[in-house]
Amino acid sequence: MKTRQLLGVLLLALLWVLGPSHAFAYLPSGLVWLPEDLPVTYTINERGSDDLSLEQLEALFAASFATWTEVPCTTIAVSYQGRTATEAAIDEEHVMSFVESGWTLGPNVLGANSAAVISLLPKRVSSDITFNGETKTWRIGGGGANLNVIDPQSVFTHEIGHFFGLSHTNDDGSATMAAAYLPDTGQRSLSHDDKWGICDLYPNAASTGECDTTDDQCPPDSACGQLGNNFFCIEARDGYGDFCNSSHINCQDTCVYTLPNLTAGFCTKLCVADVDCGDGAECKPFGTVQVCALKDVAPPEADDFSTDTNEADATSGFDFGVVDTGSSADTTASADADLETTDQVDSALTPGETSEGCGCRIASSSPRRSWSWWLVAPLAIFFGWRQQRP
Amino acid sequence: MSHRSLSLLFLLALGAFGLVAPAPVDATVVLWSDVETLAENADLILVGELIANDSAERAASFGIYTDYTFQVTSVLSGDVGETVIVRLPGGEDAGRSVVVAGVPSFEYGETYLLVLHGIQPQAYGESGDTPYYVPLGLSQGVWTLESYGSEIEAVQRHTDVVFLDGAGQVVNVAPVESTPLSTLGARLAQGAQR
Numbered sequence: 001m002k003t004r005q006l007l008g009v010l011l012l013a014l015l016w017v018l019g020p021s022h023a024f025a026y027l028p029s030g031l032v033w034l035p036e037d038l039p040v041t042y043t044i045n046e047r048g049s050d051d052l053s054l055e056q057l058e059a060l061f062a063a064s065f066a067t068w069t070e071v072p073c074t075t076i077a078v079s080y081q082g083r084t085a086t087e088a089a090i091d092e093e094h095v096m097s098f099v100e101s102g103w104t105l106g107p108n109v110l111g112a113n114s115a116a117v118i119s120l121l122p123k124r125v126s127s128d129i130t131f132n133g134e135t136k137t138w139r140i141g142g143g144g145a146n147l148n149v150i151d152p153q154s155v156f157t158h159e160i161g162h163f164f165g166l167s168h169t170n171d172d173g174s175a176t177m178a179a180a181y182l183p184d185t186g187q188r189s190l191s192h193d194d195k196w197g198i199c200d201l202y203p204n205a206a207s208t209g210e211c212d213t214t215d216d217q218c219p220p221d222s223a224c225g226q227l228g229n230n231f232f233c234i235e236a237r238d239g240y241g242d243f244c245n246s247s248h249i250n251c252q253d254t255c256v257y258t259l260p261n262l263t264a265g266f267c268t269k270l271c272v273a274d275v276d277c278g279d280g281a282e283c284k285p286f287g288t289v290q291v292c293a294l295k296d297v298a299p300p301e302a303d304d305f306s307t308d309t310n311e312a313d314a315t316s317g318f319d320f321g322v323v324d325t326g327s328s329a330d331t332t333a334s335a336d337a338d339l340e341t342t343d344q345v346d347s348a349l350t351p352g353e354t355s356e357g358c359g360c361r362i363a364s365s366s367p368r369r370s371w372s373w374w375l376v377a378p379l380a381i382f383f384g385w386r387q388q389r390p
Numbered sequence: 391m392s393h394r395s396l397s398l399l400f401l402l403a404l405g406a407f408g409l410v411a412p413a414p415v416d417a418t419v420v421l422w423s424d425v426e427t428l429a430e431n432a433d434l435i436l437v438g439e440l441i442a443n444d445s446a447e448r449a450a451s452f453g454i455y456t457d458y459t460f461q462v463t464s465v466l467s468g469d470v471g472e473t474v475i476v477r478l479p480g481g482e483d484a485g486r487s488v489v490v491a492g493v494p495s496f497e498y499g500e501t502y503l504l505v506l507h508g509i510q511p512q513a514y515g516e517s518g519d520t521p522y523y524v525p526l527g528l529s530q531g532v533w534t535l536e537s538y539g540s541e542i543e544a545v546q547r548h549t550d551v552v553f554l555d556g557a558g559q560v561v562n563v564a565p566v567e568s569t570p571l572s573t574l575g576a577r578l579a580q581g582a583q584r
Binding site: 090109116117 | 431450451452453454455477479480486487488489490493507509512513514524525526527528530
């Protein structure tokens with residue numbers, strides 16, 4: 001095995017373990033293309049999509065890949081190899097395809113990147129992206145509140161992030177690599193967290209990022225800040241209680257809708273205790289769950305939300321003897337919906353300030369990192385043994 | 391033993407411990423549903439214990455799939471026999487491995503509450519009319535059942551949290567924390583009756 005290749009694997013594994021300098025930020029998935037792999041090739045299955053022409057698909061994939069490759073501080077690059085009859089399979093052709101019949105991940109899953117290391121000697125990697133054409137309609141711009149109609153470029157850009165080695169981010173609910181599909185098409189554009197990730201994985205020594213420590217080069221509502229080795233324009237995200245809807249999502253964590261047609265909602269975060277919410281905020285009941293809200297400001301009224309989910313007379317239907325008569329009835333927030341509290345809010349969190357401890361998010365990073373030690377340790381031993389040989 | 395042979399031996403040893411397994415590649419974009427909507431759209435809701443699993447290459451888009459066989463112990467909604475097979479992409483077959491992170495995994499002997507969507511065998515190039523199943527919303531449709539004294543808690547361990555309704559109807563949020571089974575069951579029952 002070439003020492004360079006092994007060193008590359010080792011360094012990437014170490015990168016995986018060490019991760020970014022922030023505790024909560026982008027997460028590498030573990031698969032990173034090596035310099036000799038660049039440009040990474042891809043093809044588009046000639047079956048195309050029932051909803052989009054092949055010409056549209058080619059343009060959309062080109063734009064989605066370019067969103068990543070044109071970040072100044074990265075060297076990641078791709079090369080389109082044209083249309084192909086090849087289906088997604090465990091091979092070295094990286095195929096983008098739609099599954100119009102026989103989608104096997106269920107109706108709520110929009111796309112998936114599946115990959116495997118075929119061999120290490122030489123390194124051969126399989127990586128394909130498939131999209132759910134069976135139960136979803138794909139239309140440029142998406143369907144707004146109709147979540148059965150999906151914006152292709154948003155999902156393509158997200159899946160390409162996986163293809164390049166990024167996992168879902170813990171840090172920014174409005175990032176391209178946030179796990180959720182956001183119907184406002186905002187995921188077509190990378191957030192600072194996405195750019196930080198791609199630049200850490202594929203650093204370009206000739207660039208220091210998109211700004212030079214001053215805010216002048218950044219768009220309004222963003223400020224220049226250093227993340228890792230580069231400077232990025234860091235967006236000011238909306239804080240707890242700020243307005244959001246299916247056309248506008250700029251939440252640090254998540255947008256919870258308060259109207260069935262998704263035309264109104266508020267930014268918040270699931271929580272189990274006040275400590276999950278950070279300074280100046282509390283964990284308060286909302287419907288059947290608890291959400292973070294600013295102190296002395298109640299979450300919006302939950303009645304429009306799902307008034308029938310806390311009925312005490314429902315039975316579980318299971319034979320487990322534990323009967324809960326539903327104290328949850330009192331968990332419905334009683335305060336008035338007041339989405340105008342946004343004026344009182346100035347709590348857009350910066351990445352370093354994101355509160356930790358919400359049970360809904362803390363599980364995502366540590367298992368992977370502990371797994372990676374099993375890879376790193378033997379490789380380190382092996383590499384050391386190789387170095388000591390005469 | 392030559393240098394090259396030692397290197398190969400070492401890599402084979404790594405492989406024996408699963409360390410040359412595929413990279414843990416992340417996978418999916420998911421529309422998240424509240425629990426009631428999840429139940430409303432489910433074909434089958436049950437509690438079962440994992441009694442077997444088997445991986446093989448299938449004629450479907452993700453190549454290698456793993457069949458998880460559950461002994462059914464309780465059914466909330468839908469018709470099913472004594473066992474049910476949950477088929478998910480990923481696994482090892484003939485020395486090759488596929489990992490689709492974001493896809494839940496199961497442990498032998500554990501008991502799970504599953505909200506499932508049926509997929510006909512033709513999707514995998516097979517004949518017959520007995521469906522395989524996939525958890526709705528992947529890990530969103532999976533809870534591990536754990537006993538705490540007289541209490542049974544349903545614990546959901548998915549890593550990604552979003553709050554969108556896949557049906558475009560009433561939107562709620564899906565808790566990921568430990569929930570009393572009776573409370574979760576009541577919500578699922580209400581959704582299944584919609």
